[in-house]
Amino acid sequence: MSAAGVVLMLGGAGILPAAGPARAAEVAYDTECLPPPISGLPPVRGTTKALITAPAEAKVGDEVEIVWKTVEAASRNPDVLDLGEDTVKPTGTITLGGAASGTLTVTGPRQNPPIPKNSPMVLPDMKGRLKLEKAGEITLTPGAYTINVSKPLSTDTKCTPKETPAAGATIRVSADGGSSGGTSAAGGTSTSGGSGSSGGTTTSGGTTTSGGSTGGGGQTDFTGKEVAVRFSCRSPGPATIASKVTVDARRNGGSFDLTVRTAKGVMDSPAPLPAGALKPSMAIGIGGADSGTVTVTGPANSAPLEQGKPVDLPDMKGTYRPGASGRSTLTPGALTISVSLGGSPIVIPCRVEGAVEASLELDTTRQEGGAAGGGGAAAGGGSGGLAATGAEDEGALRALALVAGTVILLGGAVFTLTPWARLRR
Structure with missing residues (x-):
């Protein structure tokens, strides 16, 4: 299976109209969030609830918008600081499956209402664009995400799934209007395609898939x-x-x-x-x-x-x-x-x-x-x-x-x- 090319473009300009209505399904999964290393605090476990929306149908060659709405973050704003308006910016990773592989990065604007102490985190919707170059069904599964807070210090909370989430959306991609030679990145963002073997492979656009060398056996x-x-x-x-x-x-x-x-x-x-x-x-x-x-x-x-x-x-x-x-x-x-x-x-x-x-x-x-x-x-x-x-x-x-x-x-x-x-x- 060829690696899926993924390109992230902020905003909504240039998105092709979808051939069918958007599909969305709320996904809940156990998540672990890491506090700031300088705080010395332990990890926090909670449930992430995410809603992924995407066109139900599209054609090879289309570039479609994917939206991640965080219905519920895995943790709350603790009883320490009130977070001001427009200080929170999320970035997430969606795993591609079926007729595509790799990951899509989605990003939200720094836009939020004031978030008082000891209250739920309110995150703006995250968006990304995916270019479709292979016919078949593509599944979209929410995964890890990062929450950046700009004040009083710029810090990142990194949240990762502790179980395998269910797919949140599926796109049926038809072969009309395009080739079926595999999905490639228009701008060259990285995909995860490899299994962790040394060196990885290279996607179109010249970037290298994640992987690196694996430790095992008698290797030193x-x-x-x-x-x-x-x-x-x-x-x-x-x-x-x-x-x-x-x-x-x-x-x-x-x-x-x-x-x-x-x-x-x-x-x-x-x-x-x-x-x-x-x-x-x-x-x-x-x-x-x-x-x-x-x-x-x-x-x-x-x-x-x-x-x-x-x-x-x-x-x-x-x-x-x-x-x-x-x-x-x-x-x-x-x-x-x-x-x-x-x-x-x-x-x-x-x-x-x-x-x-x-x-x-x-x-x-x-x-x-x-x-x-x-x-x-x-x-x-x-x-x-x-x-x-x-x-x-x-x-x-x-x-x-x-x-x-x-x-x-x-x-x-x-x-x-x-x-x-x-x-x-």
Whole structure:
């Protein structure tokens, strides 16, 4: 079966009219949501209720709109902060089946009514567009979704199914008006088509399917796939960083020693820095059978850095101790750059923009004290959801909210008085 090409285009412009009425069926499934790694809170379990709508009938060559309406999110806004109007933005993943395979990313606008403390999360509808290039029936199944909250800090809550959801909609695709040579992406978004074998395959448009190398048997070293990541950083760092990232692993008993590599010259040094001043770390997201994050850290720069010259980040290393048995994925996450100049370090958090493919898939065996949703060692500046946790023990989250508010109020003064500012003079 050929991989399905999926293209996400926000808004509704250019959508072809459907040949039949829309089909919709509410789907409910057990879901686990991960709170912010920096909160130290455990995962939250709840039920997601999603309504998927799509044309009942279409033709090969049509590009149709798919809509995900979240009837009920898996958790509530805890009794910590009132969420303001238009601060919540969801992104979801729909699995394609039948005459197509792969995934479709759907995105909602940052649009919501005020959400008081201890009340249900209200999410806007998510939409995406799917180009149909093969006749047959295509099923659409809701799956994982991410809730981004922009204030008081920009954070992501990642929610994943803990059971296999039922299909939410079906499209009957006829061969009229088009070829049946398989479904391909108009713009080249990634599909999951592979089974996790090393390297994956390549879809039309030049992107590589998720998969990476699998751990198993007597194999010791596992080479990950190079994946593209775009980071959005806070001042005084660069506005954005775009890089290719690779996650490699070496089996060490029941655990894995990780090595994370980035492309050369990922950023320009904003100031002249002495040797030993700049140090990177990254939060590696764990998915599949396992969940949580693992922090990998690189050594400080060995040579002085010139202002305006490209900076090569060193390889970052850490240890992944599995918390579950099965196939687990490792995906590049939030990047943190720490600059130390003798006093308190200047921390530059860089969060991931958009969806990122897994770099590596491993066969794992549960280890005592392993990840299993606990998040491993959380990286500073990592992403996670502030508002959609619903956890009962909210002391740490309350403290986080207080600190967040203080940072917002004092942030301008802090950055004005840091050694970084003095470096730029």
